[in-house]
Amino acid sequence: MKHPASAIDPAAGSGAALIDQLGNVLYVGGAIIFIVVMALAVYGVLAKARSVNARLWVLGGGLAFPIVTLATLLMYSLAVGNGLNAIGSSNALQLFLECFGIGDASGREPANDGVLRIHVVGKQWWWEVRYERDGQSAAVVLANEIRMPTNRAVELLLSTTDVIHSFWAPSLAGKIDMIPGRTTRLRLQTSEEGSYRALCAEYCGGQHALMAMFVVTQDPTDFDTWLERQALPASQPTDAFLETGYDAFFRGECHECHTIRGTPATGTSGPDLTHVGGRKSLAAGTLNNHIGTMAGWIAGSQEVKPGNKMPSSLAYTGVELRALSAWLGSLE
Numbered sequence: 001m002k003h004p005a006s007a008i009d010p011a012a013g014s015g016a017a018l019i020d021q022l023g024n025v026l027y028v029g030g031a032i033i034f035i036v037v038m039a040l041a042v043y044g045v046l047a048k049a050r051s052v053n054a055r056l057w058v059l060g061g062g063l064a065f066p067i068v069t070l071a072t073l074l075m076y077s078l079a080v081g082n083g084l085n086a087i088g089s090s091n092a093l094q095l096f097l098e099c100f101g102i103g104d105a106s107g108r109e110p111a112n113d114g115v116l117r118i119h120v121v122g123k124q125w126w127w128e129v130r131y132e133r134d135g136q137s138a139a140v141v142l143a144n145e146i147r148m149p150t151n152r153a154v155e156l157l158l159s160t161t162d163v164i165h166s167f168w169a170p171s172l173a174g175k176i177d178m179i180p181g182r183t184t185r186l187r188l189q190t191s192e193e194g195s196y197r198a199l200c201a202e203y204c205g206g207q208h209a210l211m212a213m214f215v216v217t218q219d220p221t222d223f224d225t226w227l228e229r230q231a232l233p234a235s236q237p238t239d240a241f242l243e244t245g246y247d248a249f250f251r252g253e254c255h256e257c258h259t260i261r262g263t264p265a266t267g268t269s270g271p272d273l274t275h276v277g278g279r280k281s282l283a284a285g286t287l288n289n290h291i292g293t294m295a296g297w298i299a300g301s302q303e304v305k306p307g308n309k310m311p312s313s314l315a316y317t318g319v320e321l322r323a324l325s326a327w328l329g330s331l332e
């Protein structure tokens with residue numbers, strides 16, 4: 001199986017794959033130049049002074065060679081960097097040749113048509129995720145998980161409400177900071193279905209290491225089905241047990257911090273829980289999502305992630321806690 005977060009084993013057709021190709025050229029090129037220079041140094045020590053043409057070496061090896069090599073590498077890396085913002089580019093060499101007018105760039109779409117926009121807001125220590133639909137910037141709100149269709153460009157608009165965070169999905173794209181007062185942009189695209197891990201890559205306080213999430217890439221039809229479902233309000237409890245869970249939620253302080261669309265819970269300082277049961281992880285990639293971890297998180301959030309902004313809820317009985325966890329788990 002593919003590694004979920006590896007810059008050297010990137011998802012096919014992604015920005016990370018372009019960066020990987022660029023990296024390989026630089027590593028191999030650097031290694032070859034190092035070997036040649038070392039060989040020349042040894043030769044210089046051993047050879048008789050007279051057999052060396054000093055002028056040729058200074059002008060050729062000291063001036064012409066670095067200028068040509070560095071200029072070529074600069075153009076190559078600029079071409080790749082530019083390609084990361086274009087849609088449908090998959091090959092670093094092709095992008096480089098296009099700088100000289102070689103090859104066909106006409107299949108490339110202009111930057112902004114038909115792009116799916118997703119807002120990602122960094123918080124200490126979780127991620128709010130909002131999908132734009134029909135011109136609405138918050139048509140679908142969730143947390144700690146991004147889903148996107150394969151073979152389609154997605155534009156992330158990244159911001160933060162507190163300190164600097166940094167979004168890095170190593171298998172999919174380069175890293176970009178989330179800076180207070182600014183919106184940064186990052187393009188994601190891949191042809192490969194999978195579940196990739198993203199992490200916060202800029203120290204942002206005590207639980208920085210537990211600020212991760214998943215980027216799930218899926219078939220466009222599956223994605224559309226998923227997005228339709230995310231736009232719906234939460235389903236009502238269907239039996240007495242889930243009803244107990246629902247009541248437990250509203251007896252506690254949960255609704256002051258969490259929104260569950262379709263219920264009276266409209267708090268905004270914590271993640272939107274409308275479809276929390278359908279997510280892969282809890283608490284920003286910290287726990288796999290199932291009834292056991294849900295109960296553990298509710299009763300022991302401060303043990304799992306000390307200092308995070310959700311208090312542990314110790315007032316529930318075992319049955320209430322189980323029912324509450326089952327109800328939240330049913331919100332898919």
Ligand SMILES: [Cu+2]
Pocket residue numbers: 122123125164165166200201202203204208211
């Ligand atoms: Cu962070």
